[in-house]
Amino acid sequence: MSIVSENLNKIRASIPSDVTLVAVSKTHPIEVIQEAYDAEQRIFGENRVQELVPKFEGMPKDIQWHLIGTLQRNKVKYIAPFVSMIHSADNLELLKEINKEAKKNQRIINCLIQVFIATEETKHGFSFEEAEALFQSDYSTQFDHIRICGLMGMASFTEDQLQVKREFESLTRFRDKIQTNHSILLPVLSMGMSGDYQLAIACGSNMVRVGSSIFGSRSYNQ
Numbered sequence: 001m002s003i004v005s006e007n008l009n010k011i012r013a014s015i016p017s018d019v020t021l022v023a024v025s026k027t028h029p030i031e032v033i034q035e036a037y038d039a040e041q042r043i044f045g046e047n048r049v050q051e052l053v054p055k056f057e058g059m060p061k062d063i064q065w066h067l068i069g070t071l072q073r074n075k076v077k078y079i080a081p082f083v084s085m086i087h088s089a090d091n092l093e094l095l096k097e098i099n100k101e102a103k104k105n106q107r108i109i110n111c112l113i114q115v116f117i118a119t120e121e122t123k124h125g126f127s128f129e130e131a132e133a134l135f136q137s138d139y140s141t142q143f144d145h146i147r148i149c150g151l152m153g154m155a156s157f158t159e160d161q162l163q164v165k166r167e168f169e170s171l172t173r174f175r176d177k178i179q180t181n182h183s184i185l186l187p188v189l190s191m192g193m194s195g196d197y198q199l200a201i202a203c204g205s206n207m208v209r210v211g212s213s214i215f216g217s218r219s220y221n222q
């Protein structure tokens with residue numbers, strides 16, 4: 001058994017069956033991703049369009065590719081034909097562009113609204129107020145080629161577990177509030193990475209994005 005498949009099995013054993021595992025394969029080559037594929041992993045996350053496209057082209061077509069990182073509007077067109085979910089829809093202009101490209105490709109693209117829950121300026125996303133305004137609007141008419149499946153959030157990079165917990169819980173509460181007040185279903189809550197996915201699940205996450213715990217540390221930081 002490869003290290004990658006051993007790691008995958010450990011993580012699978014540690015998460016409930018209703019939690020979706022996105023294997024974050026950014027910076028790792030196709031041969032390594034193939035080891036995870038051979039261990040039956042089918043959902044992979046990448047954060048750069050220029051890396052995602054060649055991997056999509058070079059790998060089996062039953063893989064579901066998730067875009068998890070900051071997405072520039074001018075790059076949406078390269079992934080619109082095949083991307084399975086975009087976790088990082090973090091502004092209205094980007095949603096407009098995704099909708100336009102989805103329409104061109106005669107697809108409905110699954111998106112998560114990225115909400116800013118951290119204290120760091122380096123993280124981004126809709127504020128709670130902006131996200132609520134979106135859900136109050138008739139967004140499903142305006143973005144008729146987008147399916148908003150839920151929310152995504154990244155906690156602060158800190159040792160303070162209590163703060164991380166508070167941030168995760170704030171997104172779960174917000175999701176519950178939107179569902180109740182606006183009768184909208186937001187089934188997916190994408191929270192948690194290698195260092196904090198257990199805590200995220202305890203706080204309500206049902207989609208975790210795990211990279212280094214599966215593939216090992218990355219040679220460069222991003």
Ligand SMILES: *Cc1c(COP(=O)(O)O)cnc(C)c1O
Nearest residue numbers: 024047068193194209210211212
């Ligand atoms: C890199 C990345 C991850 C995975 O991080 P690990 O700590 O390696 O598990 C998850 N989410 C996003 C948005 C990322 O960019």
